[in-house]
Amino acid sequence: MIAEYVIVGGGAYGCAVAYHLASQGRSVVVLEAVGVGGGASGGPGKRGVRGNRRDLRELPLLREAHRLWPRLADELGAETGYVRSGSVSLIEEEVVGGRGGVVAAEAHAYTQTRFGIPTEVWDGARVREVIPGLSGNVRAALHVPGDGVAAQYRTTLAYADAARRSGAVIHEGAKVLELRSRQAGRHARVVTEDGRAVEAERAVLLAANSSVPGLVRENFGHVVPAWTVYPQVVLLRPEHAVTLPLLVGHDSRLISVKSLDGGLIQLSGGWRGRFDPDTGRGEPVEANVRGNIAQLEALLPAAGELTRVSVHVASPETATVDQIPFVDAVPGAEGFYLATGWTGHGWALLPAASRDIAHLLLHGTAPSTLAPFSLSRIP
Ligand SMILES: Cc1cc2nc3c(=O)[nH]c(=O)nc-3n(C[C@H](O)[C@H](O)[C@H](O)COP(=O)(O)OP(=O)(O)OC[C@H]3O[C@@H](n4cnc5c(N)ncnc54)[C@H](O)[C@@H]3O)c2cc1C
Structure with missing residues (x-):
């Protein structure tokens, strides 16, 4: 051949x-x-199309991706599930190491905007207007209207x-x-x-x-x-319906939240499974699943009890x-x-x-x- x-x-x-x-x-x-x-x-679920707090070296590509995603379904002649929902990166702390916190928000917004990813700083009240039920500890957020999700x-x-x-x-x-x-x-x-x-x-x-x-x-x-990681995605059913109209990330917590059809919440954010040599696949690490869910419970108390629907860690990714x-x-x-x-x-x-x-x-x-x-x- x-x-x-x-x-x-x-x-x-x-x-x-x-x-x-x-x-x-x-x-x-x-x-x-x-x-x-x-x-x-x-x-399962969706993937984030996120420029918010992305490595600056990837932003020229991301700016172009922001332009291409909305027209991709027409170009390919099939659904992509793309939705330009916007994203927020939530901020709870005054200072987070050398990179984050309320003190760094304006500088991140300015820099991302200069790279062609328009970004604004929201105060806590504005974030809670859009996501009612969010913890009172959220003090601010970086909002990127051009971000979204795709299937x-x-x-x-x-x-x-x-x-x-x-x-x-x-x-x-x-x-x-x-x-x-x-x-x-x-x-x-x-x-x-x-x-x-x-x-x-x-x-x-x-x-x-x-x-x-x-x-x-x-x-x-x-x-x-480079090495192999097994990213963790948890699907949850909240006790009380919550409004999550945007892709939600965080300045200092390992958390990324998307809302799915049927009231389900897709939770991830950097937690990993581990390689199981017997099956040759990724398997969940219970402490990591609990740790991920605890982050969401702290951020979104209005959701009440979060029932696990499924945990996914099977797909290898290279870091x-x-x-x-x-x-x-x-x-x-x-x-x-x-x-x-x-x-x-x-x-x-x-x-x-x-x-x-x-x-x-x-x-x-x-x-x-x-x-x-x-x-x-x-x-
Ligand atoms: C759970 C999870 C959540 C993620 N969330 C996000 C997100 O929200 N936002 C985001 O931007 N990115 C996210 N990512 C990352 C993103 O999905 C990946 O970077 C991207 O899909 C990688 O695509 P790929 O084609 O390189 O790899 P893959 O989709 O893994 O494709 C590689 C293919 O190669 C095949 N293959 C392997 N070995 C061989 C071989 N020897 N011969 C032939 N074929 C072979 C495999 O079977 C596989 O189908 C996430 C990834 C995971 C796993």
Whole structure:
């Protein structure tokens, strides 16, 4: 089998880059180990499209993503579940270390706005007008009206379908084990677990999330300094209905809250499950589930008792030391590129980052938006 571009991994990034390449007339084969959207880009609930308190190096991409998300469903011809709800990052403390608190709010709002993410500071009364039932300890919030949420699985399938309509071929159940770089007149190629070899006339993109560091190390001996985490999402049914019209984050607590259909609350914010070597999957850590829920109880006492509906920690995600991704050519492996290390917040960037990754593959040069994500930032 041969194509101009081969993509390893059929998550949101693999499918979206395939769509951008195929819709520009390029031949593309995607090899997905299990099923499209079966990894971090799947699972229940929604994902936050959040610029509020995001790493400044990601804001140029996020600004572009804010522009692209509202029109994505029309472009792909399928629902994405995107809602521009706005977000708040709640503030309870006067000072939080060197980065937060009421004292830092105006500076964050100014900086985010200068990066093209309009942000305003709300006082506690204004926040409680919008979210009645919020704890009286909330003193202020950063409000970003351009933030929102989107449905990850539906959007990933929408990208995959649009890629197929443009001619891309997506093979599921095709786990890639072996990588061979371009050399001595031979194309770069990959080999699947069941022995299928696929050649790439132009380039291979490794978009297999937590598998990327291992694939690169085992095949090319290069270290991608990143590790696997199992982000925790808890679905809760509140005793009393609460109004949560925005995506809610926090300045100092590990908490992120979204409201789902049917009065359910989706709770996350940086808590993790752990790897279970027996099942090879993530499993919940009870103390972390309780810790996450305790944060919400403190913030939203009006919700009353919070009944657990389900806990999800199965999807691996790759984290990096500086908490921003790696998008680059693989050193010493001609014809290979990688995009991984989204560190739990890759979703929001998807429409813009996938388009720019496709540009990197087509032209061999990274647009300026991707420059901070180069592997060369690690000496
Ligand atoms: C629970 C959770 C909550 C999150 N919440 C948010 C949020 O609110 N906002 C936000 O911005 N981001 C969020 N994220 C992060 C975001 O969802 C991810 O960064 C993004 O989905 C990563 O997409 P991906 O395509 O790189 O990876 P994945 O979707 O994991 O896709 C990688 C694919 O590669 C396949 N694969 C693996 N190994 C191989 C192999 N050897 N051969 C072939 N295929 C292989 C896998 O089966 C998988 O389908 C969250 C992530 C999780 C897990």
